Amino acid sequence: MEVKNGSVEERIINASFHILEKEGFSGATTKKIAEKAGVSEVTLFRKFESKEKLISIAKEHYSTDFIEKLTEIFQYTPEISVEEYLTQCFNKLVNLTDNELTILKVGMEEVRDIPTDKKVFLRISETIIDELTKFFSLKIEQKELREINPSILALNMFSIMFESIILWKVYGKQPKYNIDRYTEDFLDIILNGIKSDNK
Amino acid sequence: MEVKNGSVEERIINASFHILEKEGFSGATTKKIAEKAGVSEVTLFRKFESKEKLISIAKEHYSTDFIEKLTEIFQYTPEISVEEYLTQCFNKLVNLTDNELTILKVGMEEVRDIPTDKKVFLRISETIIDELTKFFSLKIEQKELREINPSILALNMFSIMFESIILWKVYGKQPKYNIDRYTEDFLDIILNGIKSDNK
DNA sequence: TATGAAAGTAAGTACTTACTTACATTATGG
DNA sequence: CCATAATGTAAGTAAGTACTTACTTTCATA
Known part of the structure; x- marks a missing residue:
């Protein structure tokens, strides 16, 4: 259409x-x-022709836009470091306007009735996870990252970044830390692990 | 009531x-x-007295049950290792029946109309994050973990564990790996970090 | 200025929904 | 066995909803 x-x-x-x-x-x-x-x-x-079709066209319209925007956010150049890349992505995510995040809210509601491959939230998650997987694979190749499973790492990073945003922007949870502090800390955790050194 | x-x-x-x-x-x-x-x-x-009150009583009833079950799952003894604890928690989560997870599905839909402090998903997240924060604080004290921010780590672990479950059980995404493989890999990532050693 | 497409108005259809009223039936416990 | 409480039946109310029909108005353009 x-x-x-x-x-x-x-x-x-x-x-x-x-x-x-x-x-x-x-x-x-x-x-x-x-x-x-x-x-x-x-x-x-x-x-x-019906309310149902109208709504589904509207969702399609907005989710396509949103996914395009996400794709831009998660673009990378081969030289960028993992730390810098993830920091940038997360900052850009957090700076999306409430208006731009509306589709996420609408997507969270689609827990039934809609065929799996049309669910907005699944389309979003797949897009991001694919992009992150490619990025991490490259960084493993470049030996900046050690030999871990890139798609599991991608799923984890997607979870960490989006769950914060969802809790905050969709369900209204008040964040405890400011963004910079939070970004720094979760990157430190992921990059360096959590085990103490003296073991 | x-x-x-x-x-x-x-x-x-x-x-x-x-x-x-x-x-x-x-x-x-x-x-x-x-x-x-x-x-x-x-x-x-x-x-x-009304459909609205009935539904809210039903939700209250089931979410209280579910949160109790989660509290059990995330209980710990001071001796247990981080790796063992997280493995156990995740396995128990994955083994919850569809019936037990129903409330999670219902909770994901509550993106409007409901006062923030009553939203099922927020109550769930707060319960788990609190419990994990206490656990990680203890493990930092015991020097099994290094000096990281325990509540940010808790939020990250909550995100990783629940986002998988939500994608899978609420939105119907087919998981790519079996549970044991997945658990092993994400724990390796979190425990040891992702940076390559040769730097 | 005439024509045709796009929009509006007014009314209505057929159905569903939360919730009520009035009355009859069943069950239970003293 | 009888009074009382709990339940059912049948019918109805008032409001809303997606969607339709028939007719009129607006307006750009050829």
């Missing part, structure tokens, strides 16, 4: 998404969506 | 919860709940 900039379709899609975030699927009524988009409900149904 | 074993109230609460898992809040109609509980809808409303 091609959606032109500034078109009625686009306004409806945007409205759907913002109402979806605030009200959830069943709370996002076609009436509210039409109102927010500034069109009549009839127009909405002339453009989209 | 005291709910006696085998009482009508209990049957209604159980039914609510199982329908809630399969259908979500708006799909869990009082009609379905009553039917599943084997009572009439009228009885349901005589026992609980």
